[in-house]
Structure formats: C-alpha cells, structure tokens
Amino acid sequence: MMAKRLPTILPDLSFKEALEITKIYSVAGELKKDSGIIMNRPFRNPHHSITASSIIGGGKIPKPGEISLAHLGVLFLDELPEFNKKILELLREPLEDKTVTISRLNCSLTYPCNFMFVASMNPCPCGYYGMIEKQCTCSELAIKNYLGKISGPLLDRIDIHIEVKPVKYENLNNKNPEETSEVIRKRVNNARKIQQKRYENLKVYSNAELMPKLIEKYCKLDDESKKILNVAFEKLGLSARAYTKVLKVARTIADLEGKTNIEKEHIIEAIGYRSLDKKYGEKF
Amino acid sequence: MAIKFAKELSQYGLNIISGMAVGVDSYVHEGVIEANGSTIAVLPSGLKNVYPKENKKLFEKIIASNGLIISEYEDYFSATSESFLERNRIVSGLSIGILVIEGAYRSGTSVTAKLTIENNKKVFCIPSSLKNPKGYTPNNLIRKGGILVTCAEDIIEEYAELDIIKRQETDYYVKEEIVGIKPEYQEIYEMIEDEPIDINEILKKTQMSLEQVNYQLMMLELDGYIISLPGKNYRRK
Ligand SMILES: [Zn+2]
Numbered sequence: 001m002m003a004k005r006l007p008t009i010l011p012d013l014s015f016k017e018a019l020e021i022t023k024i025y026s027v028a029g030e031l032k033k034d035s036g037i038i039m040n041r042p043f044r045n046p047h048h049s050i051t052a053s054s055i056i057g058g059g060k061i062p063k064p065g066e067i068s069l070a071h072l073g074v075l076f077l078d079e080l081p082e083f084n085k086k087i088l089e090l091l092r093e094p095l096e097d098k099t100v101t102i103s104r105l106n107c108s109l110t111y112p113c114n115f116m117f118v119a120s121m122n123p124c125p126c127g128y129y130g131m132i133e134k135q136c137t138c139s140e141l142a143i144k145n146y147l148g149k150i151s152g153p154l155l156d157r158i159d160i161h162i163e164v165k166p167v168k169y170e171n172l173n174n175k176n177p178e179e180t181s182e183v184i185r186k187r188v189n190n191a192r193k194i195q196q197k198r199y200e201n202l203k204v205y206s207n208a209e210l211m212p213k214l215i216e217k218y219c220k221l222d223d224e225s226k227k228i229l230n231v232a233f234e235k236l237g238l239s240a241r242a243y244t245k246v247l248k249v250a251r252t253i254a255d256l257e258g259k260t261n262i263e264k265e266h267i268i269e270a271i272g273y274r275s276l277d278k279k280y281g282e283k284f
Numbered sequence: 285m286a287i288k289f290a291k292e293l294s295q296y297g298l299n300i301i302s303g304m305a306v307g308v309d310s311y312v313h314e315g316v317i318e319a320n321g322s323t324i325a326v327l328p329s330g331l332k333n334v335y336p337k338e339n340k341k342l343f344e345k346i347i348a349s350n351g352l353i354i355s356e357y358e359d360y361f362s363a364t365s366e367s368f369l370e371r372n373r374i375v376s377g378l379s380i381g382i383l384v385i386e387g388a389y390r391s392g393t394s395v396t397a398k399l400t401i402e403n404n405k406k407v408f409c410i411p412s413s414l415k416n417p418k419g420y421t422p423n424n425l426i427r428k429g430g431i432l433v434t435c436a437e438d439i440i441e442e443y444a445e446l447d448i449i450k451r452q453e454t455d456y457y458v459k460e461e462i463v464g465i466k467p468e469y470q471e472i473y474e475m476i477e478d479e480p481i482d483i484n485e486i487l488k489k490t491q492m493s494l495e496q497v498n499y500q501l502m503m504l505e506l507d508g509y510i511i512s513l514p515g516k517n518y519r520r521k
Pocket residue numbers: 124125126127128129136137138
C-alpha cells in the first residue's frame with residue numbers, strides 16, 4: 001500500500017523523460033493502442049517467482065525487463081527474501097550503472113534502467129522478531145538464513161532502511177493530520193529544483209549521483225555534525241559505503257527543508273535510516 | 285609530488301604500498317605516516333639485512349605506525365638486481381592499481397607497470413616535462429594508454445564502485461561522550477528501563493513529535509546510554 005503510493009510523491013516527469021519511458025514500453029510491446037505518450041512514472045511490482053530474463057531483460061530478440069520498464073519510476077519487490085538469491089544479485093550492477101546490457105549471440109542491446117528500488121521484508125520467517133507483544137518462534141539459524149538471502153553488498157546499495165510497526169488501530173485516528181501527496185510532491189519538486197540549480201553544468205542531476213569529489217564540496221558538515229557522524233561510525237559499525245550514503249541522504253533531507261547547509265538534525269536522521277546495518281548487520 | 289599524493293590517497297583510507305627504496309619510495313612511506321595512514325613496504329632483501337641501509341630508520345618508523353614490511357627472502361639475504369624486479373612483482377600483485385611518478389628509460393618501474401597491465405589492473409601516471417629524463421616512463425605509459433592523473437581525486441574516481449571517500453577530519457580525538465544527558469533528554473531517558481520499551485509507548489507518554497523523539501533516541505544511543513533493538517524497541521545499556 002505504502003509503496004504503491006510512492007509514485008504520487010515523485011517529482012514531475014519532464015517531456016524528455018516521458019518520451020524515454022514511452023519508447024521502452026513501445027519496444028517491449030506493452031504500449032496499448034491509442035494510449036499515446038506515457039505521462040506517469042511507472043510502478044512495477046513483479047512477483048517473487050519471476051525469472052532472471054523477465055526481470056533483467058532477455059529473450060531471443062532481447063526485450064526490456066522489469067528493471068527497464070521501471071525506468072524513471074519505481075521497482076517494488078515485496079517480500080524480498082522470497083526472491084531467488086541469484087536474481088537479487090543480478091540487480092546489483094544495473095543499480096550501480098543505471099543501464100543494463102543484454103548480450104546474445106548475434107547482438108547486444110543496452111536499455112536504460114534508472115529506477116528507484118523499493119523492497120519490503122519481514123525481520124524473520126514468522127514475522128514477529130523484535131515484537132514485545134508477540135513471541136517470535138524462529139531459531140537464530142532460521143533468521144540468519146532468511147536475512148542472509150540479502151547480501152551485504154545489495155543492502156549497501158539501499159539508501160534508506162525503515163522499520164515499520166504493525167499499525168495498531170488506536171494510532172489510526174492520529175492527532176496530527178496527515179500530509180496529502182500533493183503537499184509532499186510540492187516539497188519534492190522544490191528539492192529537485194534546488195539540486196538542479198546547485199549542480200548546473202556538472203552533469204549531475206541529483207544528490208544520489210554525487211561523486212566523491214563533489215560530496216566533499218557539497219556535503220560539508222559543521223564540527224558538531226562531523227563529531228556525531230564519527231561517533232556513529234565507531235559505535236554502530238557502519239560500512240564505508242554507508243558513509244557516503246548517510247552524507248547524500250542528509251543533503252537531501254536538508255534540501256527538502258530548503259536549508260542551505262546540512263545541520264546536525266539532518267545527519268542524525270540520515271544515520272537513523274541505516275538501521276538494518278546496525279541492528280541486523282552481522283546477519284547479512 | 286610523491287608526498288602530496290601519498291598523503292591524500294591515504295586520507296581516502298587507501299593503504300599505500302611501495303618498495304622503501306631511496307627517493308620516491310621513501311617519500312611515499314613518509315607521506316603516509318605523516319597523514320596517519322597505513323603503508324606496506326616490500327623489500328628486495330631479507331628483513332635483517334634492510335636495503336637500502338640508510339632507510340633503517342624508515343623501517344622502524346613504518347613498524348611503529350602499525351605498517352607492514354614484507355620480504356620473500358631469508359633474513360640475511362642481500363638485494364640483487366633480480367630481487368628488485370621480483371620485489372616489484374609483489375608490489376604490483378598486492379595493489380588494486382599503481383601510480384607511476386617517475387622512471388627513466390628501461391627502469392624497474394616500467395616492468396612493474398607491465399606486470400600491472402597484464403593483471404588487468406589500472407596504471408596511473410603523473411605527466412612529466414620532456415626535459416626530465418626520469419619522466420620517460422610515465423610519459424611513455426600515458427602514450428600507451430596509461431591514465432593521466434593530476435590529483436588524488438582523479439585516481440579515486442576510477443574506483444567509483446568502491447565508494448571511497450575522504451574522512452572529514454575532526455580537530456580533536458572523539459571523546460567517549462558527546463552530549464551527556466542534557467536536561468531536555470531526561471524525560472525520554474527516564475522512560476527507558478532495563479526491559480525493552482516500544483517506540484509507540486514512548487510516543488504515547490510524551491508531547492514530543494515523532495521526529496523529536498527519534499532525534500533524542502539517536503543522541504542517547506550514540507552517547508551509549510541506551511541500545512536500540514530490532515522492531516524499534518529500546519532499553520538501557
Ligand atoms: Zn520469527
């Protein structure tokens with residue numbers, strides 16, 4: 001439910017982007033007659049029984065797979081550990097490169113696949129691990145095997161981890177009114193504009209694409225934030241890759257608030273989004 | 285130049301490997317040690333017959349900096365012209381890439397570069413003036429496809445997949461505590477006991493927003509006062 005709503009808060013599609021998506025759907029033969037140009041960001045949620053060639057792309061005449069059909073939109077994998085481990089590992093390169101090359105005997109085709117990767121999973125096979133009200137019945141080994149389906153390098157490539165509690169109905173009539181998608185989307189569009197302006201002439205489109213040299217330039221921290229980040233790394237045992245993720249995510253949080261500099265609140269929030277590394281780290 | 289590159293690359297957390305020879309090699313090790321980085325020296329001689337002798341002091345310094353010194357020879361073996369080349373083979377084998385700073389025509393460096401290319405690793409070169417005889421090897425390698433670099437970042441960017449980043453330096457050593465239990469954290473801290481408590485319970489008991497509570501919990505955790513458990517539960521440390 002939550003994942004499905006995600007495209008409603010993503011930044012507006014430019015005309016160029018809409019064309020790119022339409023082209024991919026046309027090549028894939030998924031464009032309905034008379035439907036014209038696609039104006040919405042795609043949301044793809046393949047089932048965990050999917051084959052490697054349908055997710056990555058393939059066939060005799062290689063067709064784009066789910067990752068390309070999700071280009072400029074969302075690829076959502078529900079119950080991530082249920083997917084074949086080999087298929088999950090195949091996602092690593094496209095996630096890094098944002099393109100995928102499919103080679104066949106007589107040809108080799110490259111499709112774009114710049115998608116937002118979203119996945120959900122339980123903390124253990126029974127789903128109750130870490131709950132106070134209910135007792136988890138899984139053995140340590142069963143939990144380790146279950147979480148072990150997701151490799152450390154794949155987890156490293158995921159910017160934000162959030163633990164969600166089952167919704168209790170007392171919380172449903174929340175005192176604070178919820179924000180609508182329109183309001184959030186406006187904020188997202190603003191943050192996007194800030195980034196485009198900041199990285200003008202740099203061939204960089206968003207914070208996520210920052211290279212090390214640029215991270216240093218644009219993700220400067222004040223002394224207190226540096227100290228907090230260093231302590232966090234020492235105490236929470238985060239990986240080196242997580243370090244850049246935290247800085248980029250903090251930069252984005254600051255942009256969403258329209259702040260020029262990254263403040264310590266932003267760093268703290270970004271560190272909080274590495275919760276799987278710190279709590280389950282040794283199990284992956 | 286060697287010192288500058290050595291310092292900067294080690295600030296990116298890279299371990300810098302060299303041969304402890306007089307000249308560039310030594311500058312490299314010195315630079316790394318100065319930047320509190322890690323370095324490995326591979327000797328062309330036995331460990332108890334350090335070559336070159338004038339670098340005995342540097343040998344001790346590398347060890348004192350928690351560095352590593354490697355030799356594939358018996359303790360008292362004296363360096364020979366073959367052992368220099370054999371040594372370079374190890375330097376190249378241990379590395380993810382090499383940086384060629386200088387080397388005359390037919391230098392040992394060009395052999396190291398050849399080995400590195402054969403192993404599909406990257407060769408970086410600092411360009412040199414044509415008048416500099418020691419600039420022959422790097423210039424010639426660039427002509428043959430070596431990667432021309434002018435700063436440490438040029439090298440780092442070739443390893444994008446490793447996500448290497450410079451640690452932002454702090455002026456002082458990180459102390460055990462960062463905030464101490466400030467009065468404003470007291471309320472949350474007192475709710476958390478030895479038995480785990482759920483974040484929803486904490487939220488119910490306070491007027492604070494979810495963002496504020498999350499922020500304070502993280503500060504308390506970083507200070508080592510509480511531990512966060514799977515499922516957004518917290519207990520005292
Ligand atoms: Zn369980």
